[in-house]
Amino acid sequence: CPPVDMDLSAFNLAWRPDLEKDASGLGLALASRWVDFFSLEKDESRRLHLTFSVEKVFDQPVPLAPPLAAHRFYRLIRPTPETMAACGQRLFHHIKGINPDTKTFHPARLAALTAEGQLFGALAETESGEVAGAAFCIPEEGRLLRGYGPFIFTDKDRRRMAEDLACHCLERVGRKPFSGVLTRIFDEDCFPEKFYIPAGGHAPSGTKTAWHFPLCDDAGGLLHYTANIADFIDTTVTRQDLPRKKILMESNPCEAKGPGVFSSSLNRKEKKCRMRPLLAGEDMEANLEAHLCWFQEEGINLCEMYLDLAKTEEASLLPLLSKKGFSPTLLLPGGGSLGDLLILEARMGQKGECA
Structure with a gap:
């Protein structure tokens, strides 16, 4: 059968067929109100x-764990539901x-994520069987892993333990089909920066530098951008020492x-919420x-926008996003389907405007 062109506008969350007859939205917008998480994504086969999901509520009280016993050594183990x-x-x-x-x-x-195979990492276990430190990753949408830690629960050997945990955690995910590990939450006094590269400046949603560990070989590539984020691109590409051919685009969409x-x-x-362009259009x-x-x-x-800067149709949205209050925060090498992933953030203000 010949291909049939479809009007995909109804796949927009904000789609409204007739504002005079229905001011609350239809379809996906209404469905999304009944769930905790909603996602619309396109795979490599287009x-x-x-995805609609309701998160299980974990609200049981968590008692304070007793102080760690003095230890002479520790070993690294893979998490199980019990140890996690x-x-x-x-x-x-x-x-x-x-x-x-x-x-x-x-x-x-x-523990539930570990049992479901959705948590990868390493734990530091002392000779008494207590957990003295942890570093782990949890998959997000797309090809990105969210990294957590290292977290060290003892005052002894903090930096060495943090390096061991980070190294083994990254080794565990090194051959998995992800683009990289983005880490924003960790113990600052012992974080092993030498294993990571800075992913950008401080994000509006936080005060810490985000750190990224690429899981794909970087053979270079094209990076499209517009003049409004030129300073951010120049600084970040230089800081990350990326082999890129930077292409400054016209501001016209x-x-x-x-x-x-x-x-x-x-x-x-x-x-x-997190957004990304799925299909370019005139509107x-x-x-x-x-x-x-x-x-x-x-x-x-908080609204995040993900752009693949190897795609001109996505990079061309940068002036519009800047006009709407979005600021570039992170650049993740190889994080997009074709090239580098740029993450922009905006705080929501009044009447849909970004603060």
Whole structure:
């Protein structure tokens, strides 16, 4: 059968067929209100994947773990649900001084992720069987792993233990089908920076430098950008020592016909969303504005935009995003499907505008 052109505009979360008849949205927007997480993504075969999920609630009280016994040595082990639960009991309280959002580190949640094969890492176990440190990764959408740690629960051998944990954690994910490990939460006094590269400046959503460990060989490539982020690109590419052919584009948006589509991942519990261009169209500015207004109505506080800078149609959106209040925060080598992944962030303001 010959291919049939479809109107994909209904795949936008902010799609509204008739504003006079329906001011609340239809389809995916309504469906997304009944779940904790919603995602629309396109794979390498250009097939669309819709994901709806409701997170299990882990709200059991977490008692404070007893102090670690004095130890002479430690060994590195792979996490099991049982050892990760023991680690989580210490980490849950340890993390309060680093990140106020402790829900991610609930012992029952970490144990469940380990049992499901969704947590990779290493633990430092002392001769008495206690967990004295941890470093681990959890997959995010797409090809990116979110790194956590190293976290060290003892005052002894902190830097050496942190290096051992980071090294073994990265070795565990080295052959998995991911582009890299992005780490933002860790113990600052012993973080082994020599294993990572800085992913960019300070993000508006935090105060720490983000660190990235690429998992793919970097053979160089094209990096498209526009004048409004030239300083960020020059600084970051130089700092990361990337072999790139930088191409400064005109500010005019990429010409396209028909409606555009943004892929959206919505996390209602964390009040944040992630967007990426799925299909270029002639209505990208109005489409983006509609999404931002809808996110504001839904109580979303933080919006991230992911752009693959090897794709001209995505890089051409940079002036529009700057106009809407987005700022570049991270550049991840090889993080896109074809090239480097640029992450921009914007805080939601009033009436869908970005603060």
